[in-house]
Amino acid sequence: MSILDVLKERGYIEQFSHEEEIKELLDKEKVTFYIGFDPTADSLHVGHFIQLMVMSYLQKAGHRPIVLIGGGTAMVGDPSGKTDMRKMLSKEDITYNVECIKKQMEKFIDFSEGKAILVNNAEWLLNLNYIDFLRDIGVHFSVNRMLTAECFKLRLEKGLSFLEFNYMLMQAYDFLELNRRYGCKLEVGGNDQWSNILAGVDLIRRKEGKEAYGMTITLLTNSEGKKMGKTEKGALWLDPNKTSPYEFYQYWRNVNDADVEKCLRLLTFLPMEEVRKLSSLKDKEINEAKKILAFEVTKLVHGEEEAKKAQEAAEALFGGSGDLSNVPTIKISSNLIGQKLLDVLVEAKVIPSKSEGKRLIQQGGLYINNEKVSSFDEVLKEEMFKEGFMLVRKGKKSYNKIELE
Template identity: 70%
Template sequence: MASVVDVLEERGFLKQFTHEQETRELLEKEKITFYIGFDPTADSLHVGHFIAMMMMAHMQRAGHRPIALVGGGTAMVGDPSGKTDMRKMLTKEEIQHNANCIKEQLSKLIDFSDGKAIMANNADWLLDLNYVDFLREVGVHFSVNRMLTAECFKQRLEKGLSFLEFNYMLMQGYDFLELNRRYGCVMQLGGDDQWSNMLAGADLIRRKEGKPAFAMTCALLTNSEGKKMGKTESGAVWLDKNRMSPYDFYQYWRNVDDADVEKCLALLTFLPMDEVRRLGALQGSEINEAKKVLAYEVTKLIHGEEEAEKAKSAAEALFAGAGDMSNVPTAAVSKDMINSSILDVLVAAKILPSKGEGKRLIQQGGLSVNGEKITDINRLVTEVDFTEGSMLVKRGKKNYNKIIIE
């Protein structure tokens, strides 16, 4: 039977190891406890977190115990990794609410029952730290010269790096040490942008406890051009259906570039790799079959089978002229929006984030109502537009919404 490292490698997850050979041997011989950190600055995870969730799930299926660590303490500081600006600070209540939402989403892929996985919050140990004790215990092991060579700090140094953020690496390193002491956690997994912080934690455990500790990073989800995936014209691809409907989520995956289909199937579904390679090798119009499988499987994982079926049926209704139109994402506006401009109606229905976005869409020829292309940004919506009680709006080539009057 293939080891979990082989599985992760074959599917394209793995990027860097602290100690590759030792890691391979450890995961084959023992069942370990490992952790991945999640930033609770929003009440939903997004596609950027999806690879980490899948990596966790593969590890758990191989018998290893995951810890999902929410950064309730570190969220009060802000992580400089991959950011050119400081993050806003949240209240404890906001962080707790977000952490609860994150656990619910993780539970779709991770089994938290009977101690099979642990949800931890670093606020439990970071918020009560004595600063002088912390400096003596942890600060003494960090070289400022070495920290300044880390990629996460280099970017911020150009704009100015606050001392608050400079502490972040120490705090994340301390998290790993604390999880090692509390739960016997010996490995951290995470995105490749966290490499410097992960190294710091593994090194701290070796220095403080005299024990081995490991880190393994996964690739970030990028397209064939190397750009991060997970952005649409209306923002991030969220995993929460209140932020992004299951239909729009399905459509996002249905419309990925041909070149990205095989990679997404390998990373974001549990389909066997023989099937992934078969689907990824399809050419021409046949690749659409692979995209339908990708969209269905990913939507089923995040939103459940029922929502995946609804999204699939809605897509078929719109594109093949068959199926059930009742599953097309529907928004309601109040009756007093009749005789308002199309842009006002679309913003009120939360189909567009702003009128500026709508103007750009119209100028690019990308907006139509009931099959009629909109060319006038002042076009009014009248009762005539609501045939059989609803109006069908199309954005771009493949994004549909129904609007009804409340």
């Protein structure tokens, strides 16, 4: 089966610049392709993960990925599909983010023996000469055409600065540069990158007289069309310090029934046969599929050991069996014994404020060792730490294990 067919079957691909040619290219040659990642935060998130999956598939099929870190483009900010200008990042933040993201990449892509390349576009963007760039690259862009591009649509209603308007040229220039340096012929990206990718394809044709190609990857949305991978705290990060493996596992364990198939297809390497089998399960049965989904995704992102721990913790908490040793734990000082429970929980950041805590108690949503807390005046007692820990539950799903130190 052609690699492109594999990607299509799993539902990764949204658009092609030239479908036939790309298929032929990928079947016949070892293709150098690139995906860009702007360092807008100090960690990648699930949205990036899908792209890494595609990259990984292509790499396994014998093609050569270029991971382009957008240390230069992040200075400008991509307006595509955004309603507001994003806040400008300082140079220091960008440098820091680049380093963080670089480290994460190595977990997903094999960079050994030149099997993949990692570059930062700051290398060629930061020292560009404005006039030279305009004369060399700017001439090839029609403002009239840019204005009709889908990616600016929202911003033309709400306002778009010249700074961000330039983003497209910079991304197009990246593609050209990679084409020149490494013979990169294909740019892949999220579907919101379509206009930017086409701009690069066109630029290479004009400057080099060569054909270049682009394709876009579906964005991870749920059955209601909303972006997935968001939690109350923001994105679902790949960095275990920002989103713990347990939280990560739980997110996938709790996806809607209707989204199970899509997630299995896009976020795991399970064979399609199995994906279909699992997602055809109904009612309670589909929980089994969700467990597998959660385990597999967590395994890919955090490794098998962490995935097992997360799974064990979940089983212990929700299945009522097994030991709780892998449940995320907070340590507090033992001299807090005798203090008001609410104060302690605020201190331990289990609860954001005392008002919030009182509300929880009032509504019957706070439990210590599975016993409902009914009084605001409850005090932290030694006896609460059976077997060395206390289990705090907020509502139905949020657990924290607290230990003394």
